[in-house]
Each structure stands twice: as C-alpha cells, then as structure tokens.
Amino acid sequence: xxxxxYLGIYLSLPIAIYALVAFALSLRFRSDKFLESAKRAxxxxxxxxxxxxxxxxxxxxxxxxxxxxxxxxxxRALPLLYKLSAFWAGNAGSLLLWQVSLAxxxxxxxxTKEIADRPLIxxxxxxxxxxxxxxxxxxxxxxxxxxxxxxPSADGRGLNPLLQNPGMILxxxxxxxxxxxxTVPYAYAxxxxxxxxxxxxxxxxxxxxxxxxxxxxxxxxxxxxGLWAYQELGWGGIWMWDPVENASLMPWLVATAFIxxxxxxxxxxxxxxxxxxxxxxxxxxxxxxxxxxxxxxxxSVHAFGDSxxxxxxxxxxxxxxxxxxxxxxxRAHLLKTGGAQFESFLSKESSFxxxxxxxxxxxxxxxxxxxxxxxxxxxxxxxxxxxTPFFNKVNGPIFLALFIVLGVCPLIAWQKSSxxxxxxxxxxxxxxxxxxxxxxxxxxxxxxxxxxxxPVLSFVFVAHVVDVARGVRARSGMTAEPLLIALFRLIVRNxxxxxxxxxxxxxxxxAAGIIGYSLYTEKVTLxxxxxxxxxxxxxxxxxxxxxxRSVGDDHIVYAxxxxxxxxxxxxxxxxEKVFYGYWPDMPTSEVGLYSTLLEDFxxxxxxxxxxxxxxxxxxxxxxxxxxxxxxxxxxLGAIFAFWRGRARTAAPAHRRRSERETVGAGR
Amino acid sequence: xxxxxRIYVIFAVVATSILILVFTVATATSGVELTIGDLLNNPxxxxxxxxxxxxxxxxxxxxxxxRLIKTEFRIVDEQQNELRVVYDGVKPDGFYEGVSVIASxxxxxxxxxxxxxxxxxRCPSKYEGPAQSSD
Numbered sequence: 001x002x003x004x005x006y007l008g009i010y011l012s013l014p015i016a017i018y019a020l021v022a023f024a025l026s027l028r029f030r031s032d033k034f035l036e037s038a039k040r041a042x043x044x045x046x047x048x049x050x051x052x053x054x055x056x057x058x059x060x061x062x063x064x065x066x067x068x069x070x071x072x073x074x075x076r077a078l079p080l081l082y083k084l085s086a087f088w089a090g091n092a093g094s095l096l097l098w099q100v101s102l103a104x105x106x107x108x109x110x111x112t113k114e115i116a117d118r119p120l121i122x123x124x125x126x127x128x129x130x131x132x133x134x135x136x137x138x139x140x141x142x143x144x145x146x147x148x149x150x151x152p153s154a155d156g157r158g159l160n161p162l163l164q165n166p167g168m169i170l171x172x173x174x175x176x177x178x179x180x181x182x183t184v185p186y187a188y189a190x191x192x193x194x195x196x197x198x199x200x201x202x203x204x205x206x207x208x209x210x211x212x213x214x215x216x217x218x219x220x221x222x223x224x225x226g227l228w229a230y231q232e233l234g235w236g237g238i239w240m241w242d243p244v245e246n247a248s249l250m251p252w253l254v255a256t257a258f259i260x261x262x263x264x265x266x267x268x269x270x271x272x273x274x275x276x277x278x279x280x281x282x283x284x285x286x287x288x289x290x291x292x293x294x295x296x297x298x299x300s301v302h303a304f305g306d307s308x309x310x311x312x313x314x315x316x317x318x319x320x321x322x323x324x325x326x327x328x329x330x331r332a333h334l335l336k337t338g339g340a341q342f343e344s345f346l347s348k349e350s351s352f353x354x355x356x357x358x359x360x361x362x363x364x365x366x367x368x369x370x371x372x373x374x375x376x377x378x379x380x381x382x383x384x385x386x387x388t389p390f391f392n393k394v395n396g397p398i399f400l401a402l403f404i405v406l407g408v409c410p411l412i413a414w415q416k417s418s419x420x421x422x423x424x425x426x427x428x429x430x431x432x433x434x435x436x437x438x439x440x441x442x443x444x445x446x447x448x449x450x451x452x453x454x455p456v457l458s459f460v461f462v463a464h465v466v467d468v469a470r471g472v473r474a475r476s477g478m479t480a481e482p483l484l485i486a487l488f489r490l491i492v493r494n495x496x497x498x499x500x501x502x503x504x505x506x507x508x509x510x511a512a513g514i515i516g517y518s519l520y521t522e523k524v525t526l527x528x529x530x531x532x533x534x535x536x537x538x539x540x541x542x543x544x545x546x547x548x549r550s551v552g553d554d555h556i557v558y559a560x561x562x563x564x565x566x567x568x569x570x571x572x573x574x575x576e577k578v579f580y581g582y583w584p585d586m587p588t589s590e591v592g593l594y595s596t597l598l599e600d601f602x603x604x605x606x607x608x609x610x611x612x613x614x615x616x617x618x619x620x621x622x623x624x625x626x627x628x629x630x631x632x633x634x635x636l637g638a639i640f641a642f643w644r645g646r647a648r649t650a651a652p653a654h655r656r657r658s659e660r661e662t663v664g665a666g667r
Numbered sequence: 668x669x670x671x672x673r674i675y676v677i678f679a680v681v682a683t684s685i686l687i688l689v690f691t692v693a694t695a696t697s698g699v700e701l702t703i704g705d706l707l708n709n710p711x712x713x714x715x716x717x718x719x720x721x722x723x724x725x726x727x728x729x730x731x732x733x734r735l736i737k738t739e740f741r742i743v744d745e746q747q748n749e750l751r752v753v754y755d756g757v758k759p760d761g762f763y764e765g766v767s768v769i770a771s772x773x774x775x776x777x778x779x780x781x782x783x784x785x786x787x788x789r790c791p792s793k794y795e796g797p798a799q800s801s802d
C-alpha cells in the first residue's frame with residue numbers, strides 16, 4: 001500500500017505536466033480535443049490524489065510504522081480520531097492535504113457543464129494545474145509522506161499532546177480549504193483578463209460562491225486557531241500577532257475587502273481594477289502565508305523551518321506575482337471601460353471605496369509589522385521587531401474607522417445623499433450611540449478605548465436594525481403582508497444581503513468580546529498552601545488539595561480549587577498537568593475553566609512541591625465567550641448568504657389598492 | 668472641487684494617515700532581535716533597548732522560586748555563548764533539555780543577566796506543532 005502511494009506521487013507528476021501542456025495547446029490550436037484530454041488528465045490527477053490520501057489515512061489507522069511519517073506523528077495509544085488527524089500534523093501530510101484539495105477542486109472546476117465558461121476553461125485549467133504541479137513537485141522532491149522509515153520501530157513517536165484537541169483536528173483542514181479555495185476565483189480572474197471577457201462581471205458571478213466558501217473556511221480556521229490557543233496553551237490569550245497567525249489574517253483581510261468590493265462591480269460596474277488586484281493579492285498572500293510558515297525566515301513559536309522548501313516557495317511566489325502583474329497591466333485598458341462614476345463623497349459607492357482602503361491599510365500594517373525584522377535587516381543590518389503593542393496601536397484605530405464605515409454604509413444612499421436625508425437616517429443610530437456612552441460613563445467606565453468602541457458598536461448595530469426595519473416597512477407597504485411575514489420573506493428572499501448583515505452582527509459581538517478581554521482581564525499568580533484563600537475581583541478562591549492519578553501510561557497531577565463569586569453557590573475547578581507516557585519531556589496543562597456569558601474564570605496549575613504547596617495562575621477574563629459566539633454567528637450568516645435561496649422574482653408582488661383595503665379590513 | 672477630486676483627496680488622506688500611524692508607532696514600540704553572541708560582544712549598544720533573543724535551554728540550570736514566582740535559567744546559542752535569564756513568572760511547560768527558548772526583555776550588563784518580560788518555547792525540530800508562551 002505504501003509503495004503504491006509513494007509511486008502514485010511520482011506518477012501524478014507527468015500526468016499533471018501533460019494536463020498543463022494540453023491546456024496550453026488547446027489554446028494555441030483552439031482545439032476541443034486537447035481541452036477534453038486536459039480535463040481527463042486533471043480528473044486522473046485528482047483521482048490519484050484522493051487514492052493517496054485514503055492510503056495515508058489507512059496507514060495511520062493501521063499503525064503502519066514502517067512509514068516514516070506515521071512513526072513521526074502517531075503511536076499505538078493514540079485515539080483513532082487523532083491518528084487520522086495526524087494526516088496534517090506534519091509538513092509532508094499537510095502538503096498532501098493542500099495538493100488533494102487543489103486537485104479535486106481543479107477537476108470539478110474544469111469539468112464544469114457551464115457552456116458560458118468554455119473560453120475561460122483553458123486559462124483556468126492552466127492556473128489550477130500549475131498550482132497542483134507545484135505541490136506535487138514539493139511532495140516528490142522534498143517531502144514524500146510515504147517515505148520509508150529507515151529505523152524499524154514497533155511504535156511511533158506520537159502526536160504532540162498540544163495537538164490533541166478537537167479544535168486542532170479541524171484548524172489545519174479548514175484553513176487549507178480556505179487557502180486552496182481562493183485559487184479558483186483567482187484562476188477565473190486571470191482567465192477573464194486573458195480571454196478578453198472582462199467587460200462584464202461574469203467571472204465574479206461565477207465564482208461568488210467559491211469566494212464565499214473559501215472565506216467561510218478561512219474565517220473558521222482562524223477562529224479555531226484562537227480557540228485552541230485559549231484552551232490549550234495556558235496563557236489565557238487568543239491571539240498574539242505571531243508571524244504565522246498574521247500569515248492567515250492577511251489573506252483574510254484582503255479577501256473580506258474583495259467580497260465587499262465585488263458588490264460594486266456587480267451593481268455599478270465600478271472598482272474593476274480594485275477587484276482584480278484584490279483577488280490576486282488574496283491568492284498570493286495564501287501562498288506567501290504558507291511560505292512564511294514553512295521556511296523559517298521569521299522567528300515564531302509556530303515556525304517549522306526547512307529552508308530548502310522556502311526557496312521553492314519564493315520562486316513560485318515570484319512567478320505568481322509576475323503572471324498576476326502582467327495580466328493586470330496588459331489588460332488594464334479593458335477594465336477601464338463602462339462603469340459608473342463617483343458622484344459624491346456622501347454615497348454608498350464612496351463608502352465601499354473607503355472600506356477597500358481601510359482593509360488594505362490593515363493588511364499593509366500587518367504585513368509591515370510581520371516583515372519588519374526581515375526588511376529592517378535588509379536595510380540596516382539589524383533585525384528590528386515589533387510585537388503586540390504595535391499591532392494594537394495601529395490596527396486598533398483602523399478597525400475603529402472600519403466599524404464607523406460599517407455603520408454608515410447601510411443607511412447612506414447610492415450616488416448622492418443630501419445632508420438632510422443623511423441626518424434623518426442617522427438620528428436613531430446616533431441616539432443609540434449617545435445613550436450607550438451615557439450608560440458607560442455613569443457606570444464609572446473611564447477607559448477611553450471602551451468609551452469610544454462600545455458606542456460605535458451600538459451605532460453599527462442600530463444602523464443595521466434601522467435598515468432592516470426600512471426594508472420591512474417598504475415590503476409590507478407594497479404587499480400588505482403583516483410585518484413579521486414581511487420580515488421573514490424579506491430576509492429569505494435576499495439571503496445574500498441579510499446573510500451579510502448576520503455576519504456583521506457576529507463581528508460586532510466578537511469585537512465586544514475582544515475589547516472586553518483585552519482591556520479588562522485580571523490576573524494573579526501566587527503559591528498557596530492547603531486552605532489558603534485568595535481574592536480576585538468578586539471571586540474567592542480556596543486551594544483545597546492536590547493529588548495524582550494514572551490513566552494508562554499517562555500520569556496526571558491535579559489540584560482542586562473551590563471558587564465562590566459573591567453569594568452564588570461555590571463551584572470547583574480542577575486544573576491539571578498531564579505527563580503523557582510517550583511524551584515525557586513536556587507536560588501539558590489542562591486549564592480549569594468556568595465559562596459564563598459575561599466572563600471566564602481561568603486557572604492553570606503551574607508548579608507544586610512535596611509539601612503540597614502549589615503555584616497557580618488565576619485569571620478573570622471578561623466577555624471572552626462573546627468572541628466564540630460572535631464567530632458562530634458569523635459562520636451562520638455566511639452559510640445563509642451562501643445558500644442559493646428561493647427563486648427570486650424581480651420585486652415583491654404589488655397588491656392592487658382594492659385588494660389591500662380588503663385585506664386590511666379582514667385583519 | 669468636483670466630486671472626483673474629493674474622492675482622490677479622501678484616498679490620499681486615508682492612505683497618508685495610515686502610513687504616518689504605522690511609522691510613528693513602529694519607531695516607538697520596536698525592539699531588536701539578535702543573537703546572544705551579538706549581545707555579549709557589544710552590550711552597551713543595547714543597554715536600554717527591548718531585545719529578543721533565542722537560545723537552547725540548559726535544563727540543569729533551571730531554578731524556580733515558588734515564593735517569589737521567579738524562574739531563572741541559562742540558554743546557549745549555536746556559537747556556545749551562554750546567557751543567564753531571569754523571568755518574573757512561572758516556569759513554562761515546554762522547558763526541557765534542548766528546547767528553543769525565545770526570550771524578550773532587557774539586558775542588565777551588571778549581572779550580566781537578561782531580564783525577560785516574555786518567554787516562549789518552541790520545538791527545534793521540524794513541524795512539531797506550536798508550543799507555549801507566557802506573558
């Protein structure tokens with residue numbers, strides 16, 4: 001089985017090369033025969049990739065330690081689910097994951113039944129196959145997951161205990177699906193440019209769901225990474241602006257700009273050059289991100305260094321940049337035709353433009369902060385670092401501006417808003433802002449960030465509610481439906497827009513959570529003897545006792561703490577230190593966590609001595625649950641927007657006046 | 668001013684403000700990343716700067732004071748330069764022989780000792796998965 005898969009990698013190479021050539025020849029000779037042949041070759045590559053992946057899963061499940069990769073990342077004692085997820089625990093497996101996702105997506109895309117795609121498919125095929133080929137080359141030359149284990153071993157090394165967490169099963173998978181998914185709209189954009197089909201927004205409509213799908217998975221991947229960090233790493237944090245984290249955030253920022261910006265092209269045929277540039281940047285950042293993670297050029301707690309791979313990625317990235325720039329610049333003249341003009345600053349169009357600018361600004365600041373050590377070393381010879389304070393101080397204000405735009409946009413009119421109409425639309429949200437500020441101030445809050453951020457968040461929320469209310473009133477006025485029915489139908493029949501609004505609601509909730517935990521976390525670290533008590537905020541923590549227990553080969557030390565908040569019933573937390581039998585060097589902390597909507601109570605057992613005195617890190621983390629709930633709302637909103645929805649009539653049916661009156665009387 | 672021009676002005680204002688923000692904050696909050704060897708060869712140049720260093724942990728040197736909540740240890744870089752590090756916090760889980768420690772903080776040449784404000788560990792071998800950090 002191992003040999004089959006090992007060869008499968010090498011066999012896929014010439015087939016993928018053939019597909020690449022066949023796509024090119026189908027263009028050169030305008031030949032359907034070559035095109036069909038190329039499509040078949042893509043399907044074969046995808047089939048081989050799937051076969052290889054199934055084999056890797058089997059090898060992991062069957063504990064075949066003659067395979068080097070299985071021995072490195074799995075062992076007999078590992079639960080089956082983690083054995084399977086070890087597929088993407090290491091470099092070679094994750095490359096295979098990327099390659100199989102890419103190959104399958106490519107095969108699906110090029111074999112499309114859409115006739116209108118026909119002129120684009122050769123170019124799309126070229127881009128997608130080139131990507132698949134790149135990863136096949138890495139697998140074949142640098143790191144084949146099916147390589148033989150030089151030392152026969154009865155058992156494997158096992159999976160790093162930190163990775164044995166449900167979030168870690170899904171985090172790489174979702175992230176990769178997001179990264180790989182963006183290759184498709186990128187390929188279509190390049191295709192549309194070269195095929196000369198750019199006077200319409202066909203490629204955008206065609207790839208809208210691919211983009212949304214990829215964005216959804218990228219968002220999930222980032223959230224799961226944060227959740228894992230919070231639960232497993234024992235420092236009570238979610239995000240630390242580490243280069244590898246930033247590598248996933250940067251494409252997300254640009255992709256989010258792209259998702260919004262394309263609405264302008266679809267509605268008003270504006271921002272065409274922006275849209276091409278944004279999707280190209282998104283795709284290139286996905287490749288760049290994976291280069292950062294694997295090359296070791298930046299110091300990071302995540303970095304897995306292998307400089308030979310770094311060189312390959314750099315070359316591929318350079319080629320990608322060259323192709324993208326050439327496509328954009330040589331075809332820019334096609335893009336400049338036939339769009340609406342910016343009429344006024346006070347318009348929806350300009351708010352979309354500002355939105356693009358701010359997201360790109362966030363990307364730029366994050367990029368600069370991440371690359372600072374490398375860039376400064378190139379320029380001055382010294383490696384200069386920036387860390388969390390830089391990112392907070394720069395990205396914070398930009399995010400604030402973004403939220404203000406988010407609140408302004410739903411209520412501002414297309415093309416031009418008169419000052420008077422502007423004030424009328426904004427009176428209710430502005431009122432909410434002032435009320436929020438007053439409430440916070442009277443509650444004794446003086447932190448300037450809080451005093452600005454929360455009123456802005458309520459402004460954004462109320463602005464969206466007002467916009468939905470206007471939509472309901474308009475619809476109900478036309479169709480004479482009762483308000484609740486009108487609301488339901490309005491949302492269901494405009495699922496793209498209101499799915500987007502739900503995502504915005506999720507973002508608002510998440511932002512509240514982020515501000516809460518960033519600014520108001522309280523912490524105490526101390527050593528206690530049995531019976532000692534410490535107070536943190538309104539919590540009283542008593543150290544009861546410490547004990548050990550064994551589970552199989554694993555040895556667990558756990559402490560019991562009794563915690564009381566005010567007069568509420570006491571609860572117990574049992575933070576643990578787990579010493580896995582197969583990973584003796586490094587214990588893993590299991591955090592004692594008591595989670596409520598308003599705050600989390602978080603305890604880590606750090607150290608203990610023979611007399612039973614133990615050192616604890618105790619934290620009270622406000623509003624952090626809102627981050628996860630916000631994430632869930634964002635995910636649901638994106639899924640709702642993705643759904644194809646009911647067949648839409650152009651406008652809701654008007655009732656004739658006489659009907660309306662009859663219906664009204666009947667109620 | 669036509670609407671078009673106003674758009675360009677907004678563009679320029681937003682872009683410039685972001686650039687100014689980035690560069691002023693960068694100069695105010697930056698630190699230096701260097702090897703232990705570089706630091707020990709030229710300690711006065713880095714006297715009051717925020718530094719980031721990396722070295723392998725010498726496990727025998729780890730001393731943990733539960734009363735003061737203080738961890739002390741020594742790290743060594745690839746050129747065998749050793750450095751004593753003191754950290755006002757708990758000993759991270761990932762502290763074993765040969766682990767790679769990334770310490771951020773300030774250097775006190777009177778020690779000589781490195782006063783770490785932040786300690787992170789990572790597994791030196793390839794793609795072993797992330798490790799912990801304490802702030």
